[in-house]
Amino acid sequence: MDRVRAWHPDVPAVREVFHATFDSHAYPAHTHDTWTVLLIDEGAVSYALERSGHIAAPRSLTLLPPHVPHDGRSAVDGASFRKRVLYLDEDWLPSRSVSAAVSRPLVQDARAVAAVRAIHGALESPGDTLAAEGSILSLAELVLQHWGTATAGRTDAPLARRLRAMLDDRLTESFTLSEAARLLGAHPSHLVRSFSRAYGISPHRYVTGRRIDLARRLLLVGHPPARVAAEAGFHDQAHLTRHFRRVLGTTPGAFAA
Template identity: 70%
Template sequence: MDDSVRVWHPTVPFVREVLHATFEHHVYPAHTHDAWAVLMVDDGAVAYDLDRTGHFAVPDSVTLLPPHVPHNGRSAVGGETYRKRVIYLDEGWLPARLADATVARPTLQGNAAAATVAGIHAALRSPGEMMAAEYGILSLQEIVQGHLGTASSPPRDVPLARRLRQMLDDRLDESFTITEAARILGTHPSHLVRAFSQAYGIAPHRYVIGRRVDLARRLLLAGRAPAEAAAEAGFHDQAHLTRHFRRVLGTTPGTFAA
């Protein structure tokens, strides 16, 4: 199998770039990044040294490489291919003080971390799911802080949650990010997500999707074609509407309208 690399830059807050790669022969020399690297190995295994200490990255786990810390990488078994996905996140995604703790514990085990990172990648591949990807990145932030023993439990902020819900309702057919909403509301994106989820028991992007599906349902009943309903309800396109309509209501927009 030939080595292959695909790299792109999604327009999602915190994300510098995304890399999908398959390597059989390539060996990374020691190098650094000015970003946090979130590594998931899908096939094979990667052996790497982080700040001169050896580690392994294997499937069903997530590896976090902090900014400005030297690391290398190679197949853990000579001549065996490995396939990996990496998300590079802004240096300010996590506090700089967590870099040393991450060097000591770079591997996140457990279903929560792997499922969150897999969900981020799925959202990054799907047009119209920018807020879902951003939510996953903010959720991973909390998972990492818990893994490193620095998580906190701030008090509930119901007034802030209400303000965000009103904004989401008022701008239901618009595309904007949690980061933009946090800037307008004068708070941090992580705190905004936490406040909303605590108050309403649902993530902001799930709330938006549910409201949009409900609006599309009413538009279909009023005689709109599925493509028109998708556009008016704020979906990226008809396929985007169909995917979520089927997940929420168990049928397609076309079948529902008929």
Template identity: 60%
Template sequence: MTETVRAWRPEVPLLQEVLHARFEHHVYPAHTHDSWSVLLIDDGAVSYDLDRHAHEAVPAAVTLLPPHVPHDGRTAVPGDPFRKRVLYLDPEWLPAHAADAAARHPMLSTPEIVGAVERIHDALAAPGDALTVEGELLGLAQLVRPRLGENEETTSDRPLAQRLRRHLDDRFREAFTIAEVAEALGSSRAHLVRVFSQAYGIAPHRYVVGRRVDSARRLLLDGSSPAEAAAASGFHDQAHLTRHFRRVLGTTPGRFVAA
């Protein structure tokens, strides 16, 4: 397999760019980004210097590179290629002062963090899941912050959580972003996600997906086709419905109707 690079810019708040690459001989010179880089290694390993300290990025761990901090990169074993997936995120995804802690400890290896990054890439692989990607990015920030010494206390704000729930109930069949809802409710995205999750035990984007699946299930039982149920319940298309329907209910819409 030759060395390959694929990059694109999804229309998702906070997400500037996605990069998938396979390298064997390429060596990155020292450089910086104006974004947070969330690196996932699929095969091989990468040796790199970050802020003049040596590190290694390996599978089963997430590497977090802060904005404006110089780093380079190369295969850890000469002749052994590596494959990577990278998310480039807006600087405000994490507080500016978190950059120092990330530069000192860039490797995040908890299963929760690795799983969150995997879910983001899974959602990016199919159209129609921008809300899921945005929600998972906000959730990832909450997982990362304690690892960087950020133990922010969240004050309970049930009235705000209830306002958000009413908003989601009114609009779950529509295409929207958490950023739009936060602006409408006069709150930050991060605070909105925290208070909703605290009040109801579920992230806003997962609540919306659940409402959509529940709506599609009822429409299927009423005789709608999977394509009709998908369109009426807010899914991008039938494939989008099938992906979430299987995850929530353990079967596909077609099998659900047949049974």
């Protein structure tokens, strides 16, 4: 039986997230005004992009550019397929990328596939907006490198220091990298790239680590985990527990005890 799920997360650049399992559905030729980032989890999909045939299979990404017709159906007659799709703003990639995507829509890059899986995981988790946004910006860099269309980026240490100061000042607040970029007068991709090169860690991992440090201090002076989650900037206690366990290998409760 066909199953679909779609939602619009409050994450910059993301128009829609679409998860679906289809037993027999075939898409007629159509277009989107967004970039379509297609991840196949089971089965395979055959499609035509500007009259050229392609196959989307697991362990690879398919990037369909905006305003270019494509269709889609199971690559094996009678077989189902399961997919996850991100619809991203048209300006997520520069306009010069459209021709590269038409020629080479299949991206067989393990880092890019891992980034998309991380994006979907973060979008499923309340409170991980910053992680999703950072991975979306990183994915753009990986895709442009894959196509050989990336421009040489310089490390901007002063900008990285300004971002770190902002992250420290707003450690427990909810904000986006796009918002930080506007305040600092930089493009989000350049902001993230400069920070990662300067400090060897992405902005969202830096924030998470600092929040975990704050949570540890609060737990050790006797604050209960639910209160600590709110005071340290986590969405809720479950959000705190998930990241606490990932970083420290134990739960907040066990750590406090």
